[in-house]
Amino acid sequence: MASGGDVFVLDMGEPIRIVDLARRMVELSGMTVRDADNPAGDIEIRVVGLRPGEKLYEELLIGDNPMPTLHPRILKARDDFLPWGELSPQLERLKAALEINDAPSIRQQLQHMVLGYRPRGEVVDWVHLEQRAELAVVAV
Numbered sequence: 001m002a003s004g005g006d007v008f009v010l011d012m013g014e015p016i017r018i019v020d021l022a023r024r025m026v027e028l029s030g031m032t033v034r035d036a037d038n039p040a041g042d043i044e045i046r047v048v049g050l051r052p053g054e055k056l057y058e059e060l061l062i063g064d065n066p067m068p069t070l071h072p073r074i075l076k077a078r079d080d081f082l083p084w085g086e087l088s089p090q091l092e093r094l095k096a097a098l099e100i101n102d103a104p105s106i107r108q109q110l111q112h113m114v115l116g117y118r119p120r121g122e123v124v125d126w127v128h129l130e131q132r133a134e135l136a137v138v139a140v
Helices: 018-028 084-099 103-113 126-139
Strands: 007-010 074-077
Touching (some): 084 103
16 A cells, blocks of 8 residues: 555544543453442552643544545555655754754744644753753853
8 A cells, every 4th residue: 555655544443542442441451440330440440631732632634634444444644754854854953953952943843844733832851941940040
């Protein structure tokens, strides 16, 4: 099915809730879930919320243009890409920003390089934030 450099996306069927998957794993291991209905159960499942960078849904493709293949549950992705002549200098700028751990510049460069990438929220990079705090102290 491949003709070189292709990306394939598998049709995984209907989504399943992670709590249902956890409950099923506990039960398939021969144990019981500890909850309000069964306080004597073996394993408690806790929902602790999302941490920075975690997502509720995974986006597999930037574009919304998968194409069918000979197999009904295998799709071929046709994402947009930058030609090497445009990508190479951008990679050099990204590498320079990475070497000095300039998280905002890294983020800006990725926004420019990856079509459709739109980050949300503030930069959460503890090393970058610590370095910025140290520079603020030196400047005072």
